[in-house]
Amino acid sequence: MSVPVFLLGCLGGGIGACLRYLGDGLVMRRATPGFPSGIFLVNALGSFLLGLLVGSFEAGLVDGTWLFVLGGGVLGGFTTFSTAMVDTVRLLHQEAWGRAAANAVGMLVVGVVLALLGLTLGRGL
Template structure:
């Protein structure tokens, strides 16, 4: 049964990642990979909220599998982040590559912490 929760979440997360990435990137005339950045930070926020909800007893293991492992696992993408950063560096856009790494780490961690804090404020 657990695998079905993961598969169901991933069935939503993967197309959502693709569609969000394309929609966000099409609105920016920049080398910076805004689409991947957006889905990764969003995934960090969702995972932070979920982690906080579980810690406060407002969510259980089934929701963790559905949203955490399934949805966020398919929504976020470390491999694309790595590839896009490498591509930026190889094409001479080293500033964008460094900015992608720094902004992704700072914004991702910030979103995760904000998600946990929000969950604690709501369910504590």
């Protein structure tokens, strides 16, 4: 991998992190308090988009450089497993057992289903 491509990936990661912050904030301003809806939706969207990107790569529609820059960079910075897990632990500390389970299990199930949908659509484009 060339240095310029690596630096584009780094820049993409920063852009993705900024988009995550903005997306989470927009959702949380409108969401019911008590559930981390913003990060949940950001991760769900990121799972779908990464699946779509990887499927498009497998179909020969996206080049490996763009897969790295957009997938590893932008979408890698956009999604966050660690924040989702910290949100789950916070809910556990609040003894919000149902919301904690919904966040942890829901994130996994929704993420896998949307990644599969994106991958399938990307392969078929």
